[in-house]
Amino acid sequence: MTAQMPAEERAERLPVWNDSGRVLQINEIINSIEGERLRVGEPTTFVRLARCNLRCPFCDTEFDHFTPMDVEDIAAEVARHPAEWVCLTGGEPLGQNLAALAGRLKEAGYKLHIETNGTIAPDPVLFELIDHWTVSPKCYPVVAGFARITELKYVVGKAFREERVEEHRADYVYLQPESSEPRYVQKALEILKRHPRWRLSTRIHKTLGLP
Incomplete structure (x- = not known):
């Protein structure tokens, strides 16, 4: 059984929302490089979906402001950027119905990547x-329903406990220090000594000053 985080350390968990999937709440669409984990360095267009069902104290992402966009308008904006990868991120992307958008982008020939906190079971068609698939648990265990997980990413901060890592569920496990503070970097490195299969994730796009 996965260890539970003490109540005072947990992210606030909010209700899940959804919609028809034809019009989505979009925070931004930007082109950059993937700065973390297995796909680091690959040119990628990021579709950031608005809203999240968690409120994590360390989160630095703006996701409450959004523009309603039709699937075709999203696809047209993505097509303006020169990248073969599209990452659906957030916020929490699985809080919205992504099947129509994912299908449209796949038809256009894109490779698709999603990053989720793992607390909302995906529509099976998405697999x-x-x-x-990047699943980045934030205090809560990953729910059932994930038929495939490419990589698990855990943020290593004061509250991180290595016994919560669900290693058996993914091809790769990454530890990402919560910040560049030496104590969090050192904590991650010490854990990696005990788990040589796991990997360290940095945020190279931040180092380079990219979005």
Whole structure:
């Protein structure tokens, strides 16, 4: 059984929302490189979906402001950027119905990547469309329903406990220090000594000043 985080350390868990999937709440669409984990360095267009069902104290992402966008408008904006990978991120992307968007982008020939906190079970059809699954648990265990996980990413901060890592569920496990503070970097490095299969994840896009 996965160890539970003490109540005072948990992220606030909020209700899940959803919609028809034809019009989505989009925070931004930007082109950059993937700065973390297995796909680091690859040119990628990021579709950041608005809203999240968690409120994590260390989160630095703006996701409450959004523009309603039709699937075709999203696809047209993605097409303006020169990248073969599209990452659906957030916020929490699985809080919205992604099947129509993922299907449209797949038809256009893109490789699809999704990053989720793992607290919302995906629509099973997404496993036929998404090429790369990143699950980044935030205090809560990963729910059932993830037929495939490419990589698990854990943020290593004061509250991180290595016994919560669900290593058996993914191809790769990454530890990402919560910040560049030496104590968090050192904590991650010490854990890696005990788990040589796991990997360290940095944020190279931040180092380079990229979005």
